[in-house]
Amino acid sequence: MLLEDKVCVITGAASLRSIGYATAELFAEHGAKVVVVDLQMDGPVLAGIQSAIESKLRRPVSVHGFRCDISKAEDCDEMVRRVVELHGAIDCLVNSAGIVKSQSLLDISPQDLDLMFAVNLKGAFYLCQSVLKVFVERRSGNIVNVSSLAAQRGGGLVGGAHYAASKGGVLSLTRSIAREFGALGIRANAICPAMIETPMLDGLSPERLQDIVDAIPLKRTGTTRELAGACLFLASELSGFVTGATIDVNGGTHIH
């Protein structure tokens, strides 16, 4: 058990096929008190998540859920307030909520750009601010931000330039937090996934998907469980001396 009784808030977990859900499942397996957060969270969605985790683990687990629009600072503050009211603390935030859109740069309207930045970058920023207020008081805490390989290579697989830029901002934000709050024992790290089998890949044609897979050294897509494993490493004390890092989970795509 790597996260026994740790209160872990995981955003972007509404779909059972998402990285957020797989992370919630693996964290629950390791004893965490899991809080799943999403724009799409409601009673039936939460019940589905709880029953999926419990049938996988064959035991009751602590799972709570809150609806939150991460692009709204007041929603993030309110969600964090309610989690602290419920559990008395927060030990870890995994921010996996996000949106993607494939568009060429000159087709991106101001509205497209605003929405992408509002969710992926400002949403991550607001969430981090909200939990950091709790972490600073406790002088401990751990943030894992899910960025993207798009931030490193300049988009071009699934997301456009606005997606890549928003995820690049998440990497800079993560490093800034690691630097500013390290002295308080607070860690922040980022993960850059690519080609993980989730609803985000649904828009790709089979031919396009095959072309991309052919260029991956492991010659396959990744599973959400494999991405969750990287989150578990970063959320646990196994990575106690790791902060400000960017972990690639991409089948070797960026070997150089």
Ligand SMILES: NC(=O)c1ccc[n+]([C@@H]2O[C@H](COP(=O)([O-])OP(=O)(O)OC[C@H]3O[C@@H](n4cnc5c(N)ncnc54)[C@H](O)[C@@H]3O)[C@@H](O)[C@H]2O)c1
């Ligand atoms: N799947 C991949 O290959 C891949 C690759 C690179 C990066 N990522 C990143 O991984 C993260 C998880 O994506 P996924 O692949 O699990 O897809 P997903 O679509 O299943 O998960 C994203 C979740 O974010 C939620 N969300 C969207 N806007 C929100 C908002 N304003 N407030 C709260 N929640 C909101 C959605 O409802 C959805 O449940 C994303 O940040 C994505 O950019 C995924």
